[in-house]
Amino acid sequence: xxxxxxxxxxxxxxxxxxxxxxxxxxxxxxxxxxxxxxxxxxxxxxxxxxxxxxxxxxxxxxxxxxxxxxxxxxxxxxxxxxxxxxxxxxxxxxxxxxxxxxxxxxxxxxxxxxxxxxxxxxxxxxxxxxxxxxxxxxxxxxxxxxxxxxxxxxxxxxxxxxxxxxxxxxxxxxxxxxxxxxxxxxxxxxxxxxxxxxxxxxxxxxxxxxxxxxxxxxxxxxxxxxxxxxxxxxxxxxxxxxxxxxxxxxxxxxxxxxxxxxxxxxxxxxxxxxxxxxxxxxxxxxxxxxxxxxxxxxxxxxxxxxxxxxxxxxxxxxxxxxxxxxxxxxxxxxxxxxxxxxxxxxxxxxxxxxxxxxxxxxxxxxxxxxxxxxxxxxxxxxxxxxxxxxxxxxxxxxxxxxxxxxxxxxxxxxxxxxxxxxxxxxxxxxxxxxxxxxxxxxxxxxxxxxxxxxxxxxxxxxxxxxxxxxxxxxxxxxxxxxxxxxxxxxxxxxxxxxxxxxxxxxxxxxxxxxxxxxxxxxxxxxxxxxxxxxxx
Numbered sequence: 001x002x003x004x005x006x007x008x009x010x011x012x013x014x015x016x017x018x019x020x021x022x023x024x025x026x027x028x029x030x031x032x033x034x035x036x037x038x039x040x041x042x043x044x045x046x047x048x049x050x051x052x053x054x055x056x057x058x059x060x061x062x063x064x065x066x067x068x069x070x071x072x073x074x075x076x077x078x079x080x081x082x083x084x085x086x087x088x089x090x091x092x093x094x095x096x097x098x099x100x101x102x103x104x105x106x107x108x109x110x111x112x113x114x115x116x117x118x119x120x121x122x123x124x125x126x127x128x129x130x131x132x133x134x135x136x137x138x139x140x141x142x143x144x145x146x147x148x149x150x151x152x153x154x155x156x157x158x159x160x161x162x163x164x165x166x167x168x169x170x171x172x173x174x175x176x177x178x179x180x181x182x183x184x185x186x187x188x189x190x191x192x193x194x195x196x197x198x199x200x201x202x203x204x205x206x207x208x209x210x211x212x213x214x215x216x217x218x219x220x221x222x223x224x225x226x227x228x229x230x231x232x233x234x235x236x237x238x239x240x241x242x243x244x245x246x247x248x249x250x251x252x253x254x255x256x257x258x259x260x261x262x263x264x265x266x267x268x269x270x271x272x273x274x275x276x277x278x279x280x281x282x283x284x285x286x287x288x289x290x291x292x293x294x295x296x297x298x299x300x301x302x303x304x305x306x307x308x309x310x311x312x313x314x315x316x317x318x319x320x321x322x323x324x325x326x327x328x329x330x331x332x333x334x335x336x337x338x339x340x341x342x343x344x345x346x347x348x349x350x351x352x353x354x355x356x357x358x359x360x361x362x363x364x365x366x367x368x369x370x371x372x373x374x375x376x377x378x379x380x381x382x383x384x385x386x387x388x389x390x391x392x393x394x395x396x397x398x399x400x401x402x403x404x405x406x407x408x409x410x411x412x413x414x415x416x417x418x419x420x421x422x423x424x425x426x427x428x429x430x431x432x433x434x435x436x437x438x439x440x441x442x443x444x445x446x447x448x449x450x451x452x453x454x455x456x457x458x459x460x461x462x463x464x465x466x467x468x469x470x471x472x473x474x475x476x477x478x479x480x481x482x483x484x485x486x487x488x489x490x491x492x493x494x495x496x497x498x499x500x501x502x503x504x505x506x507x508x509x510x511x512x513x514x515x516x517x518x519x520x521x522x523x524x525x526x527x528x529x530x531x532x533x534x535x536x
Contacts, residue, residue, distance in 0.1 A: 006033050018043055020060040044068050044272055046239060053167060055241045056272035062262040064434060065488060068248065068272065069260040073232035074159050075146060076118070076217065076256055077139030085228045087122075087138055088114035090219040092226040107133040121145045131193040137186040139214075139231055143206040144196065162235050168208035169295035178292075182207045212294055213238040217252045218493075234258050242294070243273035244286060244302040245309070249435040250274055253490035261488055263434030279431050279438060280393070282314040282386040283329070284352055302431065306330060311427045313389065315382040316348065326382060351380065355387045359394075367398050384427050392420045396445055403452070414453040421446035437495055440485030443478045444502055450475040451509065465520050472513050479506050 003012040005025035012023030014030055019041045024030040043066065047057045062068070078085050084093040087107045093099075098108040101115045104126040109115055115123065122141050126133070146160040173179045187203050190196045196203060214231040215238075221227045237258055240248070247270065249263040266272070276294060277286045283303050290298055301309070306328035308314050318325030318336040325338030327348070334343040355377060363369055374391045381388050399417040403409045421442055428439050454471035457463045463471075483506055486499035 005029055042069055052241055054239055056239050058266045058268050058270050060268050062266035064262055064265050066262045071234045071237055071258045073234050073256050075142050076230055076232035077142055078135040079229055079231045080136050082135040082228055084108050086110040086114050088117040088119040090230055091222040092228050106131050125195055129193050134189055137190055139210055140186050140207050144203055166209045166213045166238060168205055169212055170208050172295045173208055217256055232256055240274045241271050242276045243300045244275055244298060246273045246275045248272060248274050249488055251489055254492040280386050280389050284314055309430050311430050312382040312384045313386045364394055370395050370398055389424050392424050396420050409452045411456050414449050417449045435488050436485055440482045443482035447475040447478040465516055469516050476509050
């Protein structure tokens with residue numbers, strides 16, 4: 001295919017090395033075009049097929065960790081079920097009676113400075129209407145006003161036209177429970193307030209676009225450290241396909257900038273994917289979430305494998321032959337690998353649903369309660385079932401909190417925490433094989449417990465210095481891996497801050513290991529001298 005210069009249309013001999021899509025006749029024209037080209041230059045491009053519709057693919061081979069996309073949300077706002085947050089800065093508001101905006105009289109704000117900003121558009125639309133803002137319709141209303149502005153604003157933001165082109169699955173949604181909720185708590189309330197009139201269909205479409213395409217993002221912490229989850233629409237990132245074993249790592253900074261990187265090496269033309277459900281969910285749960293919220297069923301390698309890539313995150317213990325047999329799903333039944341006993345799918349779904357309900361109501365501060373539930377669930381679920389992994393993560397966090405308040409960390413708790421980390425890390429490695437936030441956090445917790453336990457055991461003379469060095473070197477290897485994974489997190493995020501702490505901890509740990517090694521060599525030298533003296 002003939003390549004033409006982007007600037008002058010002459011035959012091209014140079015290609016942009018980043019996107020591999022734009023060509024130039026010489027370096028001068030490439031430099032001349034850069035101010036325009038950099039706005040759209042990325043190593044990923046939009047493709048289309050009948051199955052996926054519009055989606056992203058790699059424009060060239062991608063290296064692990066390579067930057068694919070930086071994007072700010074076109075619009076953001078509170079999610080459904082949000083606790084009271086300021087509609088401008090999104091900080092969680094204290095007390096049962098948050099302050100109301102002095103201009104529109106209906107929106108929750110921190111103070112006068114927050115009566116503008118992100119709240120400005122709906123503030124103007126709500127003035128004089130005497131309506132209390134419902135968090136459920138803040139984001140839909142912002143989208144509605146943006147779309148209406150295409151016709152009314154002197155200089156409209158044309159990106160809203162792109163929003164209207166995003167996937168909706170409106171046919172599947174119509175008549176569903178979600179459609180009825182939107183009708184009652186968004187469309188009807190806004191109609192009663194006089195904010196929208198005959199635009200019910202448009203509002204339903206926009207709510208569909210939000211549900212199908214938005215990303216959940218972490219809001220800023222308030223003075224007490226609380227933060228609420230928000231929703232944001234990122235136009236290009238929303239084109240990513242779903243996979244339960246994704247090839248990208250996605251992070252969002254405190255100012256809501258989304259950064260997308262290749263989690264693993266990606267071949268040219270390969271589909272760019274992200275996990276819409278989160279990694280710690282069983283196939284049963286993921287398929288339900290995708291069907292109910294995104295209106296499709298996943299056919300990735302993890303979902304098609306009854307053992308979930310050998311992790312057994314969707315497997316149960318057989319009630320007939322107990323732990324000798326493992327129940328995995330085949331079509332509409334679950335079959336034991338040992339005695340061939342079968343269970344109906346609805347029985348297993350009920351079991352999983354009830355277990356999740358128990359997890360949702362657990363007191364996360366109660367270590368004994370968490371341990372009791374883990375012991376009880378271990379009779380039903382495979383040790384690696386997603387519910388068990390979730391429980392083990394809860395316990396790791398609980399042990400961490402309990403250990404922080406102790407002057408001398410309890411060896412029993414440290415051993416428990418280490419054992420749980422050893423159990424869940426192999427699972428995480430399989431479901432997130434590349435750059436992984438979850439792996440980074442778990443590895444950091446793992447290394448710290450090994451160091452603390454080794455020091456306690458050495459102080460108590462339960463292990464030798466050589467054995468301590470071996471433990472510290474194991475911890476060093478885990479910490480190095482944690483640093484690698486956490487290095488891709490935004491610097492202002494909790495994980496980014498932990499990365500900085502991990503780098504410092506790694507340097508200190510390496511110095512400590514060197515000191516112990518020198519002491520060990522000196523001791524060996526002294527021992528040799530003593531032995532030679534005795535022989536004389």
